[in-house]
Amino acid sequence: xxxxLITAIPPDEIELILKKSGAEVELIISEAKPFHxxxxxxxxxxxxxxxxxxxxxxxxxxxxxx
Numbered sequence: 568x569x570x571x572l573i574t575a576i577p578p579d580e581i582e583l584i585l586k587k588s589g590a591e592v593e594l595i596i597s598e599a600k601p602f603h604x605x606x607x608x609x610x611x612x613x614x615x616x617x618x619x620x621x622x623x624x625x626x627x628x629x630x631x632x633x
Contacts, residue, residue, distance in 0.1 A: 570619055572610040573599050576630070581610060588625035590618045 574581070578596045585594060592614035599609040612619050 568614065568616045568619055570612045570623075572612070573607055574610060575602075575605055575607050578608055581608070581626075584626050584629050585622060587629070588622045590614065590622040590625070592618050592622045 576584075581594065581596065585592060592612050595611040595613070597609050599607040601607060612622065614622075
């Protein structure tokens, strides 16, 4: 499965979150068009549905302060 995210989370932080999640997902990170002067990144996730969902759960908790 493939999933695409557009986010302001810096690439190094995204990679740390992936490490914490333990998910077997491949990340391809590139720059996206800035939004109101804020840098954004295009993140392409590739992996099994369950692994992508595992990563997304940890990402949600990390960004919510959990």
